[in-house]
Amino acid sequence: MLQSKPRAVANPVVDTQAMSRADASDLPVLLRLGPGGGILRSEGADEELAAVVANARRLGRLAGQLLGMDPFVAMECTLASGRLLIYDEDNGETVALRVRNEASLQSLRERLGLA
Amino acid sequence: MTTETRTPREQIRASLIALKDVYGIAGSFVFARGGYVVARELPPMFDDLTLAEAGTRLALLQETFAAVGDRLDSAVLRFRDHRIYVKPLSCGALCIITVGSVNMPVLRMAANLVGHRITPVLEPIADDPPPVDPTSPQLASATRRLRGRNVD
DSSP: OOOOOOOOSOOOOOOHHHHHHHTTTTOSEEEEEOTTSOEEEEESOOHHHHHHHHHHHHHHHHHHHHTTOOSEEEEEEEETTEEEEEEEOTTSOEEEEEEOTTSOHHHHHHHHTOO | OOOOOSOHHHHHHHHHHHHTTSTTEEEEEEEETTSOEEEEESOTTSOHHHHHHHHHHHHHHHHHHHTTTOOEEEEEEEESSEEEEEEEETTEEEEEEEESOOOHHHHHHHHHHHHHHHHHHHGGGTTSOOOOOTTOHHHHHHHHHHHHTTOO
């Protein structure tokens, strides 16, 4: 297994409130889940998406753990319906953003501290 | 005209070896429907049982999106030092493990090319039962379960 070193750089807790205003056109869906999977905030997301995000994040984290790749940072999914970015914050919350195909995922990663 | 004498697994593995030409790729593996590992090109520290368990989770990841009528075209799982690039195929998935920085457009292109190459080879064997290795930990654990139920 790959050795997991202590986490050196913490993920920033992102001000999605401000981000949602600035990037509303690029991010049509914003979802924030609590550590238990409950919906803390939802803009354009339904409960079905919340369940998908919670399960996808759990499976991705598990797959990484099995391969010795803890800690999970983020997951970028390219779907038939568009792109979905899921990431963990240090407070244990999970954020999911649907990203329009025209939007730059790289600049979003940089703003979120995921680059 | 040349005749392919290698087994499908050997052909798939040859494609995985070619992936290592891309800077940052530590290795890769392919799992079939159900998650069992068909071919791998990874250091021995990754045992087949662990890869199969990870493969099962990644297969479920595909199914999670399929269950709501969506289709996963690719996924990048980012961990602190590593990434897992998952390229779903019609009969399984190609998983690529990267370390440090990797050129993502190159990785995507390489995954697409290898995916196209291995899909016709993987299709006929995707539903075959996994090969039984007498030294595998999977078999050892099955034997323990049998003994636990007093079955000889």
